[in-house]
Amino acid sequence: MVTETDVLRALAHVIDPELQRSIVDLGMVRDLRVAAGKVTFTLALTILACPLRDQITTAAREAALALDGVQSVEIALGEMTAQDRAKLQGGQAQEGLAEKLNHVKHVIAVMSGKGGVGKSLITGLLAVSLRRSGYQVGVLDADITGPSIPKMFFPSGVRADSSPLAILPAETRTGIRVMSINLLLESEDQAVIWRGPLISGAIRQFWSEVLWGELDYLVVDLPPGTSDASLTVLQSLPMSGVILVTSPQDLSRMVVRKAAHMVAQVDVPLLGLVENMSYFVCPDTGKQHEIFGPSQAQNMADWLGVPLLGRLPLDPQIASLCDRGEIETYAENNFGAVAEQIVALAPGARKPVLPGT
Numbered sequence: 074m075v076t077e078t079d080v081l082r083a084l085a086h087v088i089d090p091e092l093q094r095s096i097v098d099l100g101m102v103r104d105l106r107v108a109a110g111k112v113t114f115t116l117a118l119t120i121l122a123c124p125l126r127d128q129i130t131t132a133a134r135e136a137a138l139a140l141d142g143v144q145s146v147e148i149a150l151g152e153m154t155a156q157d158r159a160k161l162q163g164g165q166a167q168e169g170l171a172e173k174l175n176h177v178k179h180v181i182a183v184m185s186g187k188g189g190v191g192k193s194l195i196t197g198l199l200a201v202s203l204r205r206s207g208y209q210v211g212v213l214d215a216d217i218t219g220p221s222i223p224k225m226f227f228p229s230g231v232r233a234d235s236s237p238l239a240i241l242p243a244e245t246r247t248g249i250r251v252m253s254i255n256l257l258l259e260s261e262d263q264a265v266i267w268r269g270p271l272i273s274g275a276i277r278q279f280w281s282e283v284l285w286g287e288l289d290y291l292v293v294d295l296p297p298g299t300s301d302a303s304l305t306v307l308q309s310l311p312m313s314g315v316i317l318v319t320s321p322q323d324l325s326r327m328v329v330r331k332a333a334h335m336v337a338q339v340d341v342p343l344l345g346l347v348e349n350m351s352y353f354v355c356p357d358t359g360k361q362h363e364i365f366g367p368s369q370a371q372n373m374a375d376w377l378g379v380p381l382l383g384r385l386p387l388d389p390q391i392a393s394l395c396d397r398g399e400i401e402t403y404a405e406n407n408f409g410a411v412a413e414q415i416v417a418l419a420p421g422a423r424k425p426v427l428p429g430t
């Protein structure tokens with residue numbers, strides 16, 4: 074007969090990866106019951122949004138199931154009170170601890186030669202498409218002076234949380250993990266007037282101090298052009314590749330070439346080109362109009378020697394969804410094919426699509 078003590082003894086070997094202590098010592102195991110081979114308990118996480126929660130829950134379940142006589146394990150998730158947490162606050166945020174705990178398969182940056190061509194939108198759509206296909210996805214907003222990612226995903230006023238030892242990304246309604254300077258500021262309207270080294274420092278912290286947990290894809294939204302911030306991302310993050318965004322107005326090959334050059338110089342693969350605002354589909358006639366002139370995209374892609382991943386239409390609906398923090402409800406799937414090609418170039422581990430995503 075398995076007893077509660079047996080189960081507690083087994084669970085004592087399960088270590089919280091962040092705090093490096095046993096979940097039993099930390100007081101996370103509560104309301105433990107064992108009846109007829111069925112184990113039930115509540116796991117009180119330091120914070121419910123903890124990106125490591127699946128990892129801890131799986132380890133706890135396996136430890137209990139390994140006991141002879143245990144047939145099933147039911148774990149309810151709970152959260153510690155502020156008082157409980159305060160008792161654990163022996164630790165200071167440790168530099169690089171989050172980085173050690175993170176497992177990020179692919180880092181993909183979205184770049185352009187100039188501003189306003191739709192990098193942030195494409196970052197957002199790529200994250201949404203990948204998530205819809207069942208991948209674990211994060212978005213790192215590396216545009217420190219002009220952050221626009223949170224506004225696409227959240228109603229205003231959302232802030233990043235922190236666990237005892239690290240910064241936690243905010244989680245969107247479909248489970249995309251997001252970090253942006255705007256999630257750390259007192260007010261979203263606060264301007265960030267920082268010089269290059271501070272900006273680079275913030276970007277590095279978004280990588281090393283943020284608990285991303287397990288991710289198939291971390292999509293990075295870069296600021297426009299070939300600034301310090303972009304260089305920091307390309308040089309200090311383990312990049313899988315870069316996607317270059319242009320628009321039909323982006324006639325200056327020089328600007329695009331500069332961006333492509335920068336990517337080549339730091340030895341990061343250029344995965345391909347996406348042309349945004351390529352055409353407009355008239356809602357009355359269904360006819361495509363190339364309002365900004367004929368597409369240069371294939372031409373440009375051939376010239377750079379990279380694939381043309383896709384052309385996106387100008388769509389007023391997407392602009393208004395982004396303004397309302399509802400990019401995840403965008404029903405058009407005109408970006409799915411781009412995401413699929415990126416997956417083919419940098420494969421992740423697809424998991425079953427979660428309900429509601």
Ligand SMILES: Nc1ncnc2c1ncn2[C@@H]1O[C@H](COP(=O)(O)OP(=O)(O)OP(=O)(O)O)[C@@H](O)[C@H]1O
Nearest residue numbers: 188189190191192193194297350386387388392395
């Ligand atoms: N295909 C599109 N259809 C409709 N609106 C779009 C499209 N692409 C971008 N927009 C809108 O254009 C504006 C600029 O896009 P976005 O912020 O993504 O560009 P960006 O390249 O990230 O700009 P920045 O260089 O300032 O970071 C946004 O308001 C966005 O919603």
Ligand SMILES: [Mg+2]
Nearest residue numbers: 192193216221
């Ligand atoms: Mg942007």
